Every structure is written in structure tokens, then in C-alpha cells.
Amino acid sequence: MKQQLLVIGAGFGGLWSALSAARLLDMHDRQDVEITLLAPQAELRIRPRFYEADVHSMFAPLDALLDAVNVRFVKGTAERIDEQTRRVGYRDEAGRPAELPYDRLVLASGSRLSRPPVPGLNEHAFDVDQIESAARLERHLMSLGNQPASRARNTVVVAGGGFTGIETATEMPARLRAVLGADQEVRVIIVDRGERIAAAMGDGIRPSIVEASEALGIEWITGATVASVDANGVTLADGRHIESHTVIWTVGFRASPLTEQLTGERDGQGRLHVDGHLKVRGQDNVFAAGDVAYAATDDIGNFAAMSCQHAISLGRHAGNNAAADLLGVPPTPYRQPKYVTCLDLGAWGAVYTEGWDRQLKLVKEEAKELKTQINTLWIYPPAPDRRTALAAADPLIPVA
Incomplete structure (x- = not known):
């Protein structure tokens, strides 16, 4: 046997x-x-x-x-x-x-x-964790064009300013305008518990994230947490309410x-x-x-x-x-x-760093080209050819 x-x-x-x-x-x-x-x-x-x-x-x-x-x-x-x-x-x-x-x-x-017991989170928030939930978000974004214009319709709130939150948020202005029209005033807000923009990402990469956020019109609310989510937006722990029909959870x-x-x-x-x-x-x-x-x-x-x-x-x-x-x-x-980091920053470009202290190596178009190669080629499985596939599985092949 x-x-x-x-x-x-x-x-x-x-x-x-x-x-x-x-x-x-x-x-x-x-x-x-x-x-x-x-x-x-x-x-x-x-x-x-x-x-x-x-x-x-x-x-x-x-x-x-x-x-x-x-x-x-x-x-x-x-x-x-x-x-x-x-x-x-x-x-x-x-x-x-x-x-x-x-x-x-x-x-x-x-x-x-992770989905903590935040009131309204399961009922009203979206995420990009699994292909099914990301597809649900995409269908929702496409449906916004059928809604009457309002501040809530045109606003996306992303809870969490880590890797996933930043990549999701910086993609949103273009995705919203593709549905609502290029002339629409859209609003994308990142709510993060850090006291500074992208505080958890380190000083090597922060300036690029700040620059990209400013160029794309992305707002950061720092030192804040989401207390509840409802059909019309989010309420923060300090009592502020942000009107939004699209709340995306990316925390933890x-x-x-x-x-x-x-x-x-x-x-x-x-x-x-x-x-x-x-x-x-x-x-x-x-x-x-x-x-x-x-x-x-x-x-x-x-x-x-x-x-x-x-x-x-x-x-x-x-x-x-x-x-x-x-x-x-x-x-x-x-x-x-x-260890490397290649962070997509939407229409602004991307940023590529090396080392656990994230030493800046490439920004904007150069980094975006690398990110595109990673996302469309490098992380996909090998061709269904036995010799090619087995050769690609050698544990001594460096990944980064």
C-alpha cells in the first residue's frame, strides 16, 4: 500500500x-x-x-x-x-x-x-478577502450608476490603512468614475487607527503613499476606529458619522x-x-x-x-x-x-522597497511595471508540463 x-x-x-x-x-x-x-x-x-x-x-x-x-x-x-x-x-x-x-x-x-463584533459590519460592509466577496463588491459598485446622485453614493470608506486597505482605496477613484462618470466628484476615505498616514508601513514607504493619496484625492482619518456600520455609512468611535453606501473592511x-x-x-x-x-x-x-x-x-x-x-x-x-x-x-x-514590498497605488503608480525596513528602490511608473509583472505573471502557477512544473518547485529557487 x-x-x-x-x-x-x-x-x-x-x-x-x-x-x-x-x-x-x-x-x-x-x-x-x-x-x-x-x-x-x-x-x-x-x-x-x-x-x-x-x-x-x-x-x-x-x-x-x-x-x-x-x-x-x-x-x-x-x-x-x-x-x-x-x-x-x-x-x-x-x-x-x-x-x-x-x-x-x-x-x-x-x-x-477577521470580522470583529462591530454592529452592522456583517450586514452592511464589503471586503476583498475571497473571490466571492470581492465579486459582490464589484456588483455593488456597478449598481451605483443606477442610484440617484448623492454624497453617500459617491463615497467609499475603507476601514484599515494596511497593505490591503491602501491598494483597495487607491484603486477606487478610477473604479468609481468608470461607473459614475469621469466628471463626478468622488470621495474615498481611509479610516485607520494609526496616528499618521500609513504609520504601519514604515518611513521608507510613507512619503510615496502620502503623495499618491494627495494626487488621487484620497482622505485619511487617522487615530480613529469604526464603531458601527449602517446602510448609510459608518460611525466612528468619536461619534462622527460618514455618509457612504460603500464601506469596505480590510482590518486584520x-x-x-x-x-x-x-x-x-x-x-x-x-x-x-x-x-x-x-x-x-x-x-x-x-x-x-x-x-x-x-x-x-x-x-x-x-x-x-x-x-x-x-x-x-x-x-x-x-x-x-x-x-x-x-x-x-x-x-x-x-x-x-x-523581503520586498511592491505596493500598488492606483493611477499614481506603485512603490517598490527591499528589506524589512522597506528601503525605497522604485516609484511610480517603474514600480507599476514591476507590480504588473508580479500580478499577471510571477505569482501564477507554471504551465501544465511535467518537466517545467517540477523544475519550478525547487525549494532553493529564490522567490523575491
């Missing part, structure tokens, strides 16, 4: 885990291990692009690619991990319960936007709740602590990749962020090392010392 290597999740971490495991099996000419990928869809959803228009097209089908590398796909949603019996319970597409066994498990089930992400079913230490975002080979600490048979892994990227105190640049490399290492564990060959230590 074949040994079972099970990967949960078809995001960046999960896909690259499956590919890298297949690569190692191919290198050692082993046919005694079966790789199974369990996910709700056989597609890589390009989550970093969900702030853009035409979000319904932001995915890449995986059937042909997985077939090319002999990875079995099971369509279903994981619900339960039993670490004692080494079985994963899931619901298939018809809602029926089923189970899959594993000898080694790679958990790569991703993260979700948390690892998949599947992490809570495993014995192990978790960080404040629910990510599992892993060792240098991405094995979950305290587990003998479970590895973690992507947004569920709290992994050191270097020896000076930096840890992987919830980003595709880290998820891809984490996946390449986790899948490789899970397979290596089964084959009895040496694992590859995870190290990703180079």
Missing part, C-alpha cells in the same frame, strides 16, 4: 507544497507515495489581485497541472484533523462527510479576514481555524509555530505552509508574513520536507532572508 502525503489547501502554500513533494518523488524515482490535494476548488485563486476590477477572472485552473505531476485532487472542504488516527474529515461538494488518511500532512489552509487576518485542532503553539494570528524544516512543533507527521505557518525567515528575528511571496517559498519547502520525511532523505532548511 502506498504511503499517503496529504495537502490541505490549493492556495499558494498548498499548490507549491504539492508540486515540490512531486518533484522530490520524481528525483528519487519513487512511486510508493501518493500525493493528494484536498481543496474546495481545483484552482489557484489569485488573492493578491482581489482589489482589482474583473475579479471573477482572478484564478488559474489546476486540473491539467495536477494531472501532469501525478497529484490526486479531491474536491472538498476540510473540517476535522485527527492527529491520533492521522485522518482528515471533510465534506465533499455534495455536503457528504468523508475521510482521508495521511502518513504526512501539509496544512496550507490559508487565512481569513487570522489563520484558518483548522490550526486550532492540532496540538501546538500558535501566535496571535493563530499560526502554528514550526521548526526550521516547517514541521509543526510538537508534531511528528504534520508540516505547515503559507498563512498557517509562523516561520522564521532568517536568524535575526524576522518571520514570514501572510503574503504570497512567503507562501510560495513556504510551500516549496514544506512539501519537499514532508516527502523527504517519508523517503528518509535529508530535508531542506527554510530560509528566505530577502
